[in-house]
Amino acid sequence: MSLIQVIPLGGAGEIGKNCTAIVHGDDMIVVDVGLSFPNEEMFGVDIVIPDFTFLVENRAKLRGIFLTHAHEDHVGALPYLLQMVNCPVYATEFTHAMIRNKLDEKLGTKGLDLRTMAPGDIVEVGSLSVEPIRITHSIPENCAMAIRTPHGIVLMTGDFKFDFTPVDGKLTNINRLAEIGKEGVLCLLSDSTNVERPGWGPSERAVRDGLYKAFISSPGRVLITSFASNIHRMQQAFDVAHETGRKVAVAGRRMETTVELCSRLGYMQIPRNTQILLKDVGAHDLDKVVILTTGSQGEPMSALVQMSKEEYSRLRILPGDTLIYSARPIPGNEAAIWRTINRLFRMGANVVYESVDPVHVSGHAYREELKMMINLTRPYYLAPVHGEPRHQHLYLEMAREMGYPENRIFMLQDGLPLCMDDTTAWIAEPVPSGRVLVDNSGTAGISDEILRDRSNLANDGIVVVTIALDMERGEIVGDPVIQAKGFSGSSDLLDEASGALLEALAKLTESDIKDIDAVRHTASDVLRRQIQRRAQLRPLVVPTVIEI
């Protein structure tokens, strides 16, 4: 019997690397191909992408990739997937514009099949069809996806909020959502990340007041940091600057590229005579300047973090400057962000942030908005995604309060297919899934073993011991050489360990010595034990035996 499968490969039980496959018979589509950022235990990892094994194994079925919007956690892994599969990529004009550079950079001139879709279009792909629906979020041209299947509609909200005064005036197509609800939604996959927040979230436009207050009351320059993709935030900064007689410069490569691209394509309207070059900031009075800058997540190489360390040659922080922190820390970045903010305070700057003034709002639906979405679309099955287990759990509690019985709500998890036929729904056996760690060289697939070694190296350092063996004579030649890096033990400790090693080696017989592995073993054993006994330290001990 035919069934429809919804297979999250990322984003179910986590925030980040959103990627979902929808399979019906011989047809498969993928919605979003996002990345996530490493946690503090993933040493030397730059980004994390989904394990694409399932998609690669089923590439013959793959009819298209659909992108809801241009945030990295929805599109960032696309260049990696497109190295393994080839199929049309559907997205709005804006989303395509935002990702094209990176695709070109990673994939070179390889023929990409990018296809533009717009809200209202219906894209037929085999036995499935996909209808993007306009919905508000913190980036332009964001879409929910209504996927029609022979069993009913799978509606993916993507990231959303109900913003009735969006900065670009482009409202959510609520009527269409209601129509689709009436038509009959089999399953709603909903954003759940803000389920902990009661009520209804403020409009993006609410930020204007916070910006305005800072722009008119700050005695010096105003710096604003935000996500570079938050076009509407930057638009508002330009607008308020224009109103208050300030000029705007942009600092930070990513922010510069985005402003250039968006104003060229008409996604931003920069008021006349408002933008200036960063190098010309000095020609204006301090209280007539605004600087948009990268660094809202405390990224070490970002313009803002470098300014806070007096390492940014293009701009120096001055006493009297005000930074507007117009963002929220991604969990794990808090400490780095506060360090940056504190350094700015120490330099005599003022910093305005969310708990002090309304200079940031979330792009995601609060609790009552999530309920509104359920009410509008009246899905039969309900499955929260784009949330950690805690968010999914609270969302399901909310669904129960709204009357959903247990057999109609699902706590999805990456790799576990949600299967639906005409009568029932169930979670099937896992498909290959997981995380793939990518480092800044672009190499994908840093192993757990490497991570374990790095963790060990980070915490305790390394001790390298080298022994030369004369294999013919079965003799150790010269003294072992011991070197340490990142190791907090004293040189006395190493000398002592070296002494113990010499003693142990002296006890080896000629035939022992001819067994290189045994010598290596003895060396690392003796050193490890000696160092631990004397100083409770546990460095990685690496013995090298060289034959001569």
Added chain:
Amino acid sequence: MSLIQVIPLGGAGEIGKNCTAIVHGDDMIVVDVGLSFPNEEMFGVDIVIPDFTFLVENRAKLRGIFLTHAHEDHVGALPYLLQMVNCPVYATEFTHAMIRNKLDEKLGTKGLDLRTMAPGDIVEVGSLSVEPIRITHSIPENCAMAIRTPHGIVLMTGDFKFDFTPVDGKLTNINRLAEIGKEGVLCLLSDSTNVERPGWGPSERAVRDGLYKAFISSPGRVLITSFASNIHRMQQAFDVAHETGRKVAVAGRRMETTVELCSRLGYMQIPRNTQILLKDVGAHDLDKVVILTTGSQGEPMSALVQMSKEEYSRLRILPGDTLIYSARPIPGNEAAIWRTINRLFRMGANVVYESVDPVHVSGHAYREELKMMINLTRPYYLAPVHGEPRHQHLYLEMAREMGYPENRIFMLQDGLPLCMDDTTAWIAEPVPSGRVLVDNSGTAGISDEILRDRSNLANDGIVVVTIALDMERGEIVGDPVIQAKGFSGSSDLLDEASGALLEALAKLTESDIKDIDAVRHTASDVLRRQIQRRAQLRPLVVPTVIEI
């Protein structure tokens, strides 16, 4: 002319390692000797303590150490300081009881001069006198310190909140604070950490409602995690458990020790027949059990974190269990804590935390309470401590709103003395100060170089190359041996690098080879460049040259 110096050695411009010296002529006292926890860049560091150089250099003047309360950020570095100086240590009975074990452990039988003080006492120390004043906080017997000097009173609030319904009924001695205000406070050093929170904070007793709701509504066992030192939180857990017919067991060494100590000394009153042993939990119905557990900061070895990984042999999490997260993450620990909570959700447990239900309150004064303290004590000079620069900055803004002129408010910083004489106050030249990093072996003083190496090792791993030299002949013997740890490059890459190295070594003359340093240099240079060029990786390259 005589003057009074207030010298923060920790806790000014940071949250943690509180330690302040007060100097008048030949007399010095120290208030608090705290530790702080490492940030994510301090690999392999267990705790951070103040640099005590200034105290050691001036130990002849040191008349006494005064402890405001028993939290680690106020007492945790005492064992380290007492290895370098010897003087009386004044604290309340409770504080002494809480720290005695650790002092005995670190300092052995060395004669400690612990002296008990109680609120209302006046301790004369040379030309200074110290009066502890009872003030509420999240631990029993917390004291503010009124230090009388020939120039007036320096009043240190220590950590505080104004709790009018404290769990132990012991109210802040507000009358005494008012009297001292009338007598004339020269300078107030105030807690500032919650200045961002408007209004007046809730009483510790407010947590009772959150606990009660969870205890009566949870279908299974209730686990509670909190700081082990939060005696009043645990007292309330016992009380509510008794009321709702649940038995209480304790899991986690630190929590067990504290409950045992506090109930023995009368700081906790455990209701009759309420406490049970962890091993006996199974004998009770699931909905009749409460478990107090360590792990509120996501510490890897804590009971809670081990439970969440199914690695805690004494207790298994069951579906239907409820965890009350009765704490707030210390910045930097958020990610680890949410991982733990999410694992519990995945195991079928429910988790209740501050943003869902009122199961935690802060121990620190909110904005209006901070103003009340200023109003009560009417200090001439004002200097916020126990805060990061952002908190100090907002506190000073608040002081300005209250009418304080610039010359009477100070943004203190560790190591910078605040000097006051009869007419004025100023910040003097720095004294030695800073942070000392201690690892879990107890060794103090992990250097920046070691941290840099560890960071490099953590992110890129290490490549070790070993070359054997015959010095007499000026020849390289055998092939170089290359080993890598925590390195994400392929073995092909290493083979290639090895080939390049052989080529480079072949070009060395006999006399080049006799210069060991040059060989070492060549080896690390060639490998580093080759690896970077081919794979954009930057491992630490450690060459070892062994002479035979």
